[in-house]
Amino acid sequence: MSRARAVLQRVPEILKQTTTRHTTTFTLKPLAAHGHTGFDAPEVGDHVTSDPPQLSDIPGPRSLPGIGAMWQYLPGGKYHGLDLNIAIKHMNTEHGDVVREEIVPGLNLIRLYDPNDFADVYKAEGECPHRVLFGLLTHYNNVYNDGAQGLLTSQDSEWKQLRSQVQQPILQPKAVNGFAKQHANIASDFVDRIARRIDDTGSITNFLPEIYKYVTEGVGTVCFDKRLGLLEDNNAEGEQFIRAVGETLTLTQKELQLLPLYRHVPTPVFARFTAANNLIQKLSTRYMQEAMQDKEHRPTGQLVKHLLFHSDLTQRHIFTFLSEFFAAGVDTTGHYLAFTLYALAKNPKVQEKLYSELKDVTDDDITSGALESAPYLRAFLKESLRVYPVAPGLGRTLRKDAVLGGYNVPAGTNIVLQYDLAGKDPRFVSNPEEFQPERWLRNNKSEKVLAFTTLPFGFGPRSCPGRRLAGQEVGVAVAKILQRFRVCYNGGELPIKMQLLNTPAEPLNFCFTPRSM
Numbered sequence: 079m080s081r082a083r084a085v086l087q088r089v090p091e092i093l094k095q096t097t098t099r100h101t102t103t104f105t106l107k108p109l110a111a112h113g114h115t116g117f118d119a120p121e122v123g124d125h126v127t128s129d130p131p132q133l134s135d136i137p138g139p140r141s142l143p144g145i146g147a148m149w150q151y152l153p154g155g156k157y158h159g160l161d162l163n164i165a166i167k168h169m170n171t172e173h174g175d176v177v178r179e180e181i182v183p184g185l186n187l188i189r190l191y192d193p194n195d196f197a198d199v200y201k202a203e204g205e206c207p208h209r210v211l212f213g214l215l216t217h218y219n220n221v222y223n224d225g226a227q228g229l230l231t232s233q234d235s236e237w238k239q240l241r242s243q244v245q246q247p248i249l250q251p252k253a254v255n256g257f258a259k260q261h262a263n264i265a266s267d268f269v270d271r272i273a274r275r276i277d278d279t280g281s282i283t284n285f286l287p288e289i290y291k292y293v294t295e296g297v298g299t300v301c302f303d304k305r306l307g308l309l310e311d312n313n314a315e316g317e318q319f320i321r322a323v324g325e326t327l328t329l330t331q332k333e334l335q336l337l338p339l340y341r342h343v344p345t346p347v348f349a350r351f352t353a354a355n356n357l358i359q360k361l362s363t364r365y366m367q368e369a370m371q372d373k374e375h376r377p378t379g380q381l382v383k384h385l386l387f388h389s390d391l392t393q394r395h396i397f398t399f400l401s402e403f404f405a406a407g408v409d410t411t412g413h414y415l416a417f418t419l420y421a422l423a424k425n426p427k428v429q430e431k432l433y434s435e436l437k438d439v440t441d442d443d444i445t446s447g448a449l450e451s452a453p454y455l456r457a458f459l460k461e462s463l464r465v466y467p468v469a470p471g472l473g474r475t476l477r478k479d480a481v482l483g484g485y486n487v488p489a490g491t492n493i494v495l496q497y498d499l500a501g502k503d504p505r506f507v508s509n510p511e512e513f514q515p516e517r518w519l520r521n522n523k524s525e526k527v528l529a530f531t532t533l534p535f536g537f538g539p540r541s542c543p544g545r546r547l548a549g550q551e552v553g554v555a556v557a558k559i560l561q562r563f564r565v566c567y568n569g570g571e572l573p574i575k576m577q578l579l580n581t582p583a584e585p586l587n588f589c590f591t592p593r594s595m
C-alpha cells in the first residue's frame with residue numbers, strides 16, 4: 079500500500095488527535111433561561127436546567143455528513159474566495175452570537191461574538207489556559223528542538239514553568255522601562271531614515287518593509303541586547319529574517335484549513351515552514367552565542383542574559399523561547415504601528431492633539447516613563463487597537479465544561495472570541511464608527527465600552543507577554559515621528575486581509591511633511 083494511501087486510511091484517527099480531550103467532566107446544572115450568564119452570574123457549573131441546549135443545537139454553517147462544514151470554503155461553498163474576516167462576520171449576521179462550525183465531522187469550532195460570553199470563557203479557563211493554534215510550530219519543535227516548546231505552543235506544566243520565568247523580565251513595567259533608552263535611540267534612527275527616504279513629494283510608497291525593520295530592531299535589542307543594524311542600508315540577513323517570519327505566518331494561516339498530515343508524512347507546507355523557521359533559528363542561535371560570550375553585565379535591558387544566568391530554564395527552552403519571542407515581535411508590532419500611523423493620517427484633529435501632548439517630550443523623559451503616563455497617547459493607542467485590532471480573534475480550548483450563550487459546551491471544545499467584531503458592534507460600544515480616543519480617558523462620561531469588548535492582547539494568565547514592549551516601541555515611534563512630521567496617507571480606505579494577523583492588503587503609501595515647513 080502506498081504511503082499516501084496508508085495516511086488517508088488513518089484520517090479519522092488523525093482528526094481525532096486534533097481535538098483536545100479531557101477526562102474531567104462537570105455535571106452542568108440547568109440554566110434558568112437561555113442567554114448570557116453575565117459577569118455577576120454564579121460560577122459556571124452551578125446552574126441546572128431541565129432541558130439545556132447542547133453543543134449540537136448551536137446554529138452554524140451547514141455541515142454535510144462525512145464532510146463537515148469545511149466545504150463552505152471550497153468552490154460552491156458560501157465562503158469560497160472570501161477573506162476569513164468577512165466570512166466570520168457573515169456567520170454572525172446569519173446565525174447570531176454563538177456559532178458552531180463543524181470543521182470536519184466531530185471537530186467543532188465555536189465562535190463567540192458577545193463580550194458577556196467572553197467573560198464566561200475566561201471564568202472557566204483556570205490557571206493554565208489552553209490555546210491550540212500553531213500546529214506547524216509545535217511539530218517543528220518536536221522534530222528539531224527535542225520537543226522543547228516556547229510560550230506559544232507549550233501547555234500545562236511546561237507552559238507554566240516557562241511563563242513564570244519570563245513574566246518578570248518581559249512584562250514588569252520596570253523591566254520594560256529598562257529598554258526605553260534603546261527604543262528611543264532606535265526610533266530616532268527610524269525617523270532619520272524616513273527623512274532620508276522620502277521622495278520629492280514627501281512620500282514613501284511602500285512603507286511596511288520600513289516599519290518591519292524598525293520593530294525587528296526594537297525586539298532584537300530586547301531579546302539579544304544588541305543592535306542588529308536593520309536601519310542601515312543593505313542588511314540582507316535581517317531582511318531575510320523578516321521575510322521568514324512572514325512566511326511562517328502565511329503557512330500557519332494556510333495550515334488552519336488543511337488536515338495536519340505533516341505530523342505523519344513530509345508535506346510541502348511543512349518543508350517550507352521548516353526552511354523559514356531554520357532561518358529564524360540560525361540568526362537567533364548566533365545572537366544567543368554572542369550573548370553567552372559577553373561577560374559584561376548591566377542591571378536592565380538584557381533578556382537573554384537574565385534567562386541564561388538567572389533562570390531555571392534549560393538552554394534548549396531558552397533558545398526555543400527566544401527565537402519564538404524574537405519572531406513574535408515583528409509582524410504584530412509592525413502592523414500595530416502601521417495601523418496607528420494610518421489612524422493618525424485619517425484623523426488630523428487627533429494628530430494635532432497628540433502632537434500638542436508629545437511635542438516637548440525628550441529622550442530623558444521617555445527613559446523616565448513619560449510616555450507611560452501620557453494620557454492622550456495611551457487613549458489613542460487603545461482606540462487604534464479597537465478599530466484596527468492586529469490579532470483577529472482569541473483562541474481557547476475549554477478546560478472544563480461551560481455554559482456559553484445559554485448552551486452547554488463541553489471541555490475540550492475549541493473556541494474563538496471574536497472581540498475584533500464586538501469592538502465595532504453598537505450594542506457594546508457607543509458610536510463605534512467614530513475614531514474617538516476620548517472614549518478611553520478617565521473623565522469621559524458619554525462614550526461607553528462594555529467590559530471585555532476589546533481584548534487586543536487577550537486577558538488572563540495567557541495574555542500577550544509582549545504587550546508593554548509593543549506599546550513602548552509604537553508609542554516612542556509615534557512621538558518621534560510626530561515631533562518631526564505631519565503624517566498623511568496617499569490613498570483611500572486601507573484594505574485589510576487576514577494572514578493569521580490583520581495585515582494591510584496594499585502597499586502603505588504614507589506622506590511625511592516636515593513640521594518646519
Ligand code: HEM
Nearest residue numbers: 229406407410411414468469535536537540541542544548
Ligand atoms: C501589537 C502587538 C501585539 C499584539 C496585538 C499581540 C497580541 C497577542 C494576543 C492576542 C495573544 C494571545 C493572548 C491570549 O490568548 O489571551 C498574544 C500572545 C503572545 N504574544 Fe503577543 N501581541 C503583540 C505583540 C507581541 C510582541 C511584541 C511579542 C514578543 C516580542 C509577543 C509575544 C507573544 C507571545 C509569546 C504570546 C503567547 C503567550 C502565552 O501563550 O503565554 N506579542 N499576543
